[in-house]
Every structure is written in C-alpha cells, then in structure tokens.
Amino acid sequence: MAREKIRIRIQSYDHELVDAAVRKIVDTARATRAKVAGPIPLPTKRRLYTVLRSPHVDKRSMEHFERKIHRRLIDIREPTSETINALMEVELPTGIDIEIKL
Numbered sequence: 001m002a003r004e005k006i007r008i009r010i011q012s013y014d015h016e017l018v019d020a021a022v023r024k025i026v027d028t029a030r031a032t033r034a035k036v037a038g039p040i041p042l043p044t045k046r047r048l049y050t051v052l053r054s055p056h057v058d059k060r061s062m063e064h065f066e067r068k069i070h071r072r073l074i075d076i077r078e079p080t081s082e083t084i085n086a087l088m089e090v091e092l093p094t095g096i097d098i099e100i101k102l
Contacts, residue, residue: 006076015070032083042071
C-alpha cells in the first residue's frame with residue numbers, strides 16, 4: 001500500500017510572511033495528529049536588475065535592484081480527512097504563493 005503525503009511549497013518576497021504561514025500550517029497539521037516533516041528551507045532565488053540612471057548623459061551611472069524569493073517545503077505524512085479540511089480553512093497572509101501536491 002502506497003503511503004499518502006501532502007507536499008506544500010510556500011514562497012514569498014518577505015521571509016517573515018513565509019515563516020508565519022509555515023507556523024500556521026504546521027500547528028494546524030499537528031493539531032489533527034498528522035506527522036509533519038519540515039519546514040525545509042529551500043534556496044532563496046535572487047534576481048538582480050540593473051537600470052541606467054540617465055538614458056542620455058552618463059551611461060556609466062547605473063542603479064542596481066534586487067528581488068529575493070524565500071521558499072519553504074512542508075511534507076505532511078499520513079493525513080486524515082480532518083487534516084485536509086483543517087488545512088483548507090487556514091487563513092494565510094496576503095503575498096503568499098502556495099502550491100499543494102497530493
């Protein structure tokens with residue numbers, strides 16, 4: 001018999017939002033007596049943008065901007081129907097991208 005598990009992947013630009021969402025999900029899963037593995041921090045994606053400050057005069061003067069995407073992974077092993085229902089009702093902060101695989 002294959003083991004069931006739910007894999008939840010959370011990402012956001014703000015690491016505090018990610019940590020808050022992970023805490024809510026883990027607490028909810030543990031309250032329904034499901035086994036939780038994680039949160040596992042995944043590598044932070046870092047994107048750099050370089051923009052010219054002045055398009056006509058000084059081409060050597062540039063500004064650098066950075067965008068980081070913080071990610072976490074949670075595995076919930078042997079979930080019950082109670083666990084799935086509780087996870088559907090969890091209120092997550094705005095700005096969180098969540099991906100769930102069964």
